[in-house]
Amino acid sequence: MTSVDEHARAIERLLTGPLGLAGTGTGTETVPLSDALGRITAIDVLAAVDLPLFRNSQMDGFAARAADLIGAPVTLTVTGDIPAGHVQPPALEPGTVTRIMTGAIVPDGADCVVPVEDTRPSADPGFADPGSTDRGSTLVGASVTITTPRGAGDFVRERGSDLRRGELLLPGGLRLAPRHLAALAAGGQNSVLVLRRVLVAVITTGAELAPAGAALASGQIFDANLVALSAAVTEAGAELVLAESSSDDTGEFLSILTRATRAADLVVTSGGVSQGAYEVVREALEPLGAVVGHVDMQPGGPQATAVVDGVPVVCFPGNPVSTQVSFVVFLRPILRRAAGLTALPPTTRRLAGPVASVVGKRQFLRGRMLDDGTVEIVAGAGSHLVAAMARADVLLDIPRGITDLAAGQDVGVWAL
Structure with a gap:
């Protein structure tokens, strides 16, 4: 009987050689941001542009010169209208203001923005409301009263105030969350270099298994292992490329296994490794050199390992709790390390x-x-x-x- 630690080392040796799973994983790949959630950055990502890209307004209001607002309230002439996405506006002349929207370019000559809330219509009967949301309205040529003085820099986002081009945007080894993807997109990147995921195939075995929700025949049970192992593989940072169930027919199992080894870096099976009859995994893999034995643990005693067509195969027992415990103890630590995820040690x-x-x-x-x-x-x-x-x-x-x-x-x- 093999100890738990001995079997864990055997699995790690099995996976280290062909895959490097005990080290840095299986290489890198570039993926679009739409597929990058949860992936691990392979290297440091540097900012390709300044953030913000240009000097822009933090508020809807009026671009102004702080020197013109001393002694507010003051009334100034509106000489322009700057929506977001507008081309570079003309420079602001002293003694004037320009209506500006959030995110719009702050014109040269302006050093602050006065929020709409700090303005009011002037006494001019032809004046339009400065807070108007009517796209067709314009205040150009009218005047606005600024009720509160502002200092230079108020409500202005300076170019590069978030991050300068060439500075560290995201470190390598980071698991990408939505906020990280937002930063990449804001910097103009539509893809990112990440650690390549280990490709894993899952095969459950047993003539008694039926898909969850199916009509059960006499003696059948629902296949909990296919769901559990598929989810466990994904949670551990690997990519599930095949998930199928086989009966106790050796030919059927080997047919599925052949497709699995063509698609995956690693195959995980459940069931069929005990010493009784109809043990399809043992019957199919022992002639191929599989090591089938018993580990001194409960649950999870029957275990096996093999290499088929150059692909490692790790075989767990079929009882649902045994399968889940085996994955946590023997495979989860290695797959998480290969994926660049934080370890979950005892x-x-x-x-x-x-x-x-x-x-x-x-x-x-x-x-x-x-x-x-x-x-x-x-x-x-x-x-x-x-x-x-x-x-x-x-x-x-x-x-x-x-x-x-x-x-x-x-x-x-x-x-x-």
């Missing part, structure tokens, strides 16, 4: 109550974190308790040689 917490474990096996019990930082058991050790697994948010890692732990003792914890 931590230590205090037990809220006593725990009993089995003799001779390292046990991974389902538990949950309590508000006081302690952990408690959620359910029993059965590898079929998939609903109980859903109520857990951690795995309690009970070492092989320990059968009892008291309340208040420390225990290893893996986040789910």
